[in-house]
Amino acid sequence: MKQQKVTKAIIAAAGFGTRFLPQTKAMPKEMLPLIDKPIIQYAVEDLVAAGIKDIIIVGSSSKRAIEDHFDVPNEDLLVNLRAGGPKKAHYIQEMEDLANMANFIYVRQKGPYGNATPIANAAHLISDEPFIFVYADDLVVSEPNTFTQMIDLYNEFGGSIATCMRIESDKEFERYGILAGEEVRDGVLHMSGMVEKPGKANAPSNYAQVSSYLFEPSVLDYIEKGITTLPQNEEFYVATSLVDPMLKDGHDFYGCVMQNSRRYDTGDKLEYLMTVVEFALRHKDLGPAFRSHVEKLLKQPK
Helix, strand or coil, X not given: CCCCCCCEEEEECCCCCHHHCCHHHCCCHHHXXXXXXXXXXXXXXXXXXXXXXXXXXXXXXXXXXXXXXXXXXXXXXXXHHHHCCHHHHHHHHHHHHHHCCCXXXXXXXXXXXXXXXXXXXXXXXXXXXXXEEEECCXXXXXXXXXXXXXXXXXXXXXXXXXXXEECCCHHXXXXXXXXXXXXXXXXXXXXXXXXXXXXXXXXXXXXXXXXXXXXXXXXXXXXXXXXXXXXXXXXXXXXXXXXXXXXXXXXXXXXXXXXXCEEEECCCHHHHHHHHXXXXXXXXXXXXXHHHHHHHXXXXXX
C-alpha cells in the first residue's frame, strides 16, 4: 500500500531557554548562532531538502525573532545591502531564498505543560496527513539527512517513526527513554513500549529515543483524549500521552537509528559550545584558520 506523502512538519520552539539566561532574555534560544545561521535554520533546511512544504513553528510571544528571520528582508536591510554594491548583492538573493524555502505558519503555544502540547496546538493545521515533529534545539546531522531517512523508513514500514541512537554507558540509560520491542533488522526496532530512564540493568534495549518523530495521522485522535484525561498538575508528554496509548491500541511504531548521524544537544551550554567549535573546524572557509588559532591556544600554559 502506497503511503501518504509527508509534506508537513511541526517545530517545537516555545521553550524559554533558561539555561542560557541572560542571553535568551530577549533572543530565542532557537536563534543562537552556529557560525552564520541560527540553530533552527539547520532543521528547516533539512526538512525542506526532505520534501517538506509546510512548516508549523509553535512558539510564544517572545519568539518574534524567529518569524522575522524567515520573513522577506525589510527595506532598511535591503537599502544597506544595495548600497554595498556587488560585494553584498548576493545577500539579497540569499535572504529572499530563505523566506521562500517553505510555507511558514506560526502558532503560539497554549495548554498544559509538556512536550506534546505543540502537536495539540498545530493539530488543526495537519488534517488527515502524516507529519514530522521536531524539537528546534535538538540538532542531528546525518547522511542522508535525518528527515529523508525518516520518510524512507515510513514508506518502507508504514508505521510511525521515532528517531533513536544506540547507547552503552550507565549514565545514558538514566538520561533517556529506552524502547522495548523486537528488532526487525539492524537499527530498526518494532516497538512494544518505552521505559523512561530505567537504568542499564532494567533497560529493555539500547535504543534511546531522541530528537524527532514522524507520526501517522492517527495520532491526532489521541490529542483531545490525552488532554481531557490528563490528571491535574501532570504534564502532557509525547511518550506517555500519545505513544503509549497508540501502542496499546495496536498502532505500529518503529524506533530507528539514524545512519551516519551525529546528535548535538544545543539546549545544553557545554554541548552548544562544543557544537560551535566542531562546526567552525569543519567550515570550508573558516576551518583552517580557526583550527590554527585553537592549536595555538592549547599550546599556551594554563
